Amino acid sequence: MQDALVIFTPSGKRGRFPLGTPVLTAARQLGVDLDSVCGGRGICSKCQITPGQGAFSKHGVTVAEGALSAWNAVEQRYHDKRGLKPGRRLGCQAQVMGDVVIDVPAESQVHRQVVRKAASARTVKMDPATRLYLVEVAEPDMHEPSGDLERLATALRTQWDIPEISAGLEVLRKLQPALRAGGWQVTVAVHADHGPGPQRILDIWPGFYEGGLYGLAIDLGSTTIAAHLCDLRTGEVVMSSGVMNPQIRFGEDLMSRVSYAMMNPGGDVEMTRAVREGLDGLIAALSEEAQVSAREIFEAVIVCNPGMHHLLLGVDPVELGQAPFALATSGALTLEARELDLAAVNPAARAYLLPCIAGHVGADAAAVALSEAPETSEDLVLVIDVGTNAEILLGDRRRVLACSSPTGPAFEGAQISSGQRAAPGAIERVEIAPVTREPRFRVIGCELWSDDPGFDAAIAATGITGICGSGIIEAVAEMRMAGLVDASGLIGSADATGSWRCQPEGRTHAYLIHDGTAAGGPRITVTQGDIRAIQLAKSALYAGARLLMDEIGTDRVDRVVLAGAFGAHISPKHAMVLGMIPDAPLDKVTSAGNAAGTGARIALCSRAARAGIEATVGRIHKVETAIEPRFQEHFVNANALPHAVDPFPELERVVPLPDVSFNTGGSAGDGGRRRRRRG
Numbered sequence: 001m002q003d004a005l006v007i008f009t010p011s012g013k014r015g016r017f018p019l020g021t022p023v024l025t026a027a028r029q030l031g032v033d034l035d036s037v038c039g040g041r042g043i044c045s046k047c048q049i050t051p052g053q054g055a056f057s058k059h060g061v062t063v064a065e066g067a068l069s070a071w072n073a074v075e076q077r078y079h080d081k082r083g084l085k086p087g088r089r090l091g092c093q094a095q096v097m098g099d100v101v102i103d104v105p106a107e108s109q110v111h112r113q114v115v116r117k118a119a120s121a122r123t124v125k126m127d128p129a130t131r132l133y134l135v136e137v138a139e140p141d142m143h144e145p146s147g148d149l150e151r152l153a154t155a156l157r158t159q160w161d162i163p164e165i166s167a168g169l170e171v172l173r174k175l176q177p178a179l180r181a182g183g184w185q186v187t188v189a190v191h192a193d194h195g196p197g198p199q200r201i202l203d204i205w206p207g208f209y210e211g212g213l214y215g216l217a218i219d220l221g222s223t224t225i226a227a228h229l230c231d232l233r234t235g236e237v238v239m240s241s242g243v244m245n246p247q248i249r250f251g252e253d254l255m256s257r258v259s260y261a262m263m264n265p266g267g268d269v270e271m272t273r274a275v276r277e278g279l280d281g282l283i284a285a286l287s288e289e290a291q292v293s294a295r296e297i298f299e300a301v302i303v304c305n306p307g308m309h310h311l312l313l314g315v316d317p318v319e320l321g322q323a324p325f326a327l328a329t330s331g332a333l334t335l336e337a338r339e340l341d342l343a344a345v346n347p348a349a350r351a352y353l354l355p356c357i358a359g360h361v362g363a364d365a366a367a368v369a370l371s372e373a374p375e376t377s378e379d380l381v382l383v384i385d386v387g388t389n390a391e392i393l394l395g396d397r398r399r400v401l402a403c404s405s406p407t408g409p410a411f412e413g414a415q416i417s418s419g420q421r422a423a424p425g426a427i428e429r430v431e432i433a434p435v436t437r438e439p440r441f442r443v444i445g446c447e448l449w450s451d452d453p454g455f456d457a458a459i460a461a462t463g464i465t466g467i468c469g470s471g472i473i474e475a476v477a478e479m480r481m482a483g484l485v486d487a488s489g490l491i492g493s494a495d496a497t498g499s500w501r502c503q504p505e506g507r508t509h510a511y512l513i514h515d516g517t518a519a520g521g522p523r524i525t526v527t528q529g530d531i532r533a534i535q536l537a538k539s540a541l542y543a544g545a546r547l548l549m550d551e552i553g554t555d556r557v558d559r560v561v562l563a564g565a566f567g568a569h570i571s572p573k574h575a576m577v578l579g580m581i582p583d584a585p586l587d588k589v590t591s592a593g594n595a596a597g598t599g600a601r602i603a604l605c606s607r608a609a610r611a612g613i614e615a616t617v618g619r620i621h622k623v624e625t626a627i628e629p630r631f632q633e634h635f636v637n638a639n640a641l642p643h644a645v646d647p648f649p650e651l652e653r654v655v656p657l658p659d660v661s662f663n664t665g666g667s668a669g670d671g672g673r674r675r676r677r678r679g
């Protein structure tokens with residue numbers, strides 16, 4: 001027998017190869033995804049395979065003993081040094097000696113799938129921009145003079161098929177000592193853009209580089225900055241952390257920061273410095289905690305809203321504050337990280353900013369689109385990223401629309417009388433009993449409800465400090481469901497509602513959730529002002545979604561995805577009772593978690609995803625809420641709980657709302673009480 005059949009799993013690719021062919025060579029010729037950094041020198045161990053044994057009836061092959069060449073000295077050396085799992089071989093060392101079935105384990109695949117999230121079948125394949133290559137470079141020859149960089153380029157071309165490279169001064173300075181120290185063998189980190197142009201050498205090491213290869217996925221919000229340190233070999237998140245955006249001192253929301261820049265000459269420069277320092281400090285803290293050196297971080301993918309985008313880049317955001325809301329650029333950007341003053345990364349590290357969709361719909365919305373892929377949805381999906389500004393996407397396979405709507409900070413607990421950010425001690429869940437109208441609640445940091453035995457002891461460390469965004473949404477919705485608040489948002493009096501907890505406050509009423517004053521704690525109420533603030537925020541959200549529905553010509557959506565860290569904590573039922581989102585079957589309202597952060601991570605792991613979202617963003621139709629006359633009409637109609645005009649049949653099926661009115665101080669609440677049922 002001169003040749004043998006080789007079958008690779010899980011790909012199923014097969015072919016015949018002359019006896020003595022290394023498995024890595026067979027894999028390459030068949031296009032099987034088998035990793036290699038050292039190019040078959042037995043150093044990197046990326047090429048590990050598991051040969052099968054015995055009969056494989058599915059493939060019609062019986063693998064005899066000796067189907068692969070014997071374990072050799074190179075494998076033994078590697079095993080002694082690092083250890084190979086039982087049954088594993090190095091694909092570059094093992095040679096085909098007979099018919100064989102070879103499994104390529106996930107960790108040996110370059111384009112292994114990174115599971116995107118547990119709830120979804122969708123996956124992303126690893127295809128990072130930065131990869132490592134070990135190369136043998138020809139020694140210099142006086143008779144055929146050429147530069148070391150040129151010979152390195154030739155080596156990369158012949159050994160790794162990299163047609164063209166470039167390198168910065170930093171790499172050039174390290175090149176000659178590295179080549180000589182490594183005996184003309186070096187490892188290079190090479191960054192390949194997803195567009196045309198030469199690939200760039202980011203760093204170089206003598207011999208085989210055994211250090212880390214990391215990247216950052218960064219969600220740069222107006223309020224917080226979150227960063228995820230990811231292993232660029234596996235796609236895994238090694239460590240995540242977040243800080244407040246230091247720009248907060250220039251204004252809570254973006255518009256106030258834009259006006260700070262307009263009023264104060266040089267204000268934009270100050271804000272740029274603040275956000276860059278904040279970001280760099282976060283990266284430094286993150287890598288220190290993960291024990292990763294700055295030099296091992298080669299990439300950062302950044303998603304942010306248009307205002308943060310401009311302020312990070314050092315572009316005056318003044319044009320974003322006035323119609324027609326022109327962006328300096330809406331395209332994706334690949335920059336050197338040091339152009340953004342990022343020092344806590346490799347000096348040659350690259351930064352990639354996702355494209356913006358429009359003047360008010362930024363790269364964060366593009367990242368949500370990348371994560372949720374509405375353009376591939378069979379049914380009509382509404383994706384809402386709830387924050388100080390809500391980014392809203394609506395679409396399906398046929399088309400996708402986007403807008404942003406200024407919800408303000410009420411959903412984050414700001415502008416609420418007892419409001420606070422989501423932190424231990426904050427009330428996050430509220431239930432109001434339908435008959436007694438007595439509340440019970442849960443606070444962040446404790447699994448027990450307030451009427452469970454042991455609750456007081458369990459919360460002794462944190463206390464009950466206030467109410468966070470998801471807590472206020474549940475509180476107001478539960479008040480509406482219990483007949484304590486009418487459709488116009490008015491809180492009834494104690495007489496009208498039959499609850500002593502509805503207490504007068506000025507000319508209106510407030511509902512007492514918890515009175516901790518006896519123990520020196522706060523008195524936590526939901527006031528009429530709180531309900532008004534929630535009504536304004538939710539009207540803006542609903543009106544934005546409604547505008548997109550108008551544009552598509554529909555009155556209903558098939559499903560709703562709530563994105564954002566806050567979105568993950570909102571109860572779909574309560575959000576719908578308030579009319580934050582359009583009517584839909586409750587089981588079709590799901591949470592996507594931090595979709596913008598997920599989108600950043602996908603873009604970090606996959607060049608194909610970067611190219612894909614750049615193309616998708618170009619096809620997303622933008623709707624500008626600020627100049628759309630119907631926005632105001634939708635906003636006013638959305639003020640009622642859940643809505644003045646639009647029907648909510650799906651909601652009514654599971655949560656009939658009491659038909660109460662407190663406008664004249666009447667006691668229609670009794671009727672509501674009789675009809676009320678728990679949803």
Ligand code: FES
Pocket residue numbers: 024035036037038039040041042043044045046047048090091092093
């Ligand atoms: Fe590097 Fe086999 S390819 S050890």
